[in-house]
Amino acid sequence: GTLPVMYHCCKQLCCCFVGLFEGLDSCPYCNEPRYDSHGHPCATFHYLPLILCLKALFADKKTCKQLLYRMHYKSNPGKISDIFDSLHYQRFQGCNVRIEDVVFDHLFFNQDTDITIGLSADSVCSFKNCKLTC
Structure with missing residues (x-):
C-alpha cells in the first residue's frame, strides 16, 4: 500500500x-x-x-483501465462533452512541456499513461x- x-x-x-x-x-x-x-x-x-x-x-488493473480513458476518448468537433474537448487542453496536446524558460523533449499528453490533474485549493x-x- x-x-x-x-x-x-x-x-x-x-x-x-x-x-x-x-x-x-x-x-x-x-x-x-x-x-x-x-x-x-x-x-x-x-x-x-x-x-x-x-x-x-x-x-490496480481495474483502476488502470479507467485511467486509460483519455487515450480512448474520441472528440466530436464543435461539441464539448469532456475536459478533453476544451480548447485549453487541445492547445497543450502535442506541444513540448515548458517550465518557465526550460523546454523539455517530451510532449504534453503524448503517452497513453499521461494524466491530466486539476487542482482547486x-x-x-x-x-x-x-x-x-x-
Missing part, C-alpha cells in the same frame, strides 16, 4: 518543520517547542505523496501562516 509521509509541525499550526525549518527545535513564529519532554514531536502532519498515489492507481491552507507555508 501507499504509506503517508509524516512531517513535524508546530502544535499551533504556524509552520511545518521542513526546508529551512527542518533543523529547528521550536517554531520560528510562536516559539512553541517542536518536541515534548519525551522527545516526541508535539504535532505531526501526514502527507500522501502524489507520485506514490498515482503509482498505486496504475498498479479555494484558499485552503493546512497551516495558519499561509504566506510562508502554502
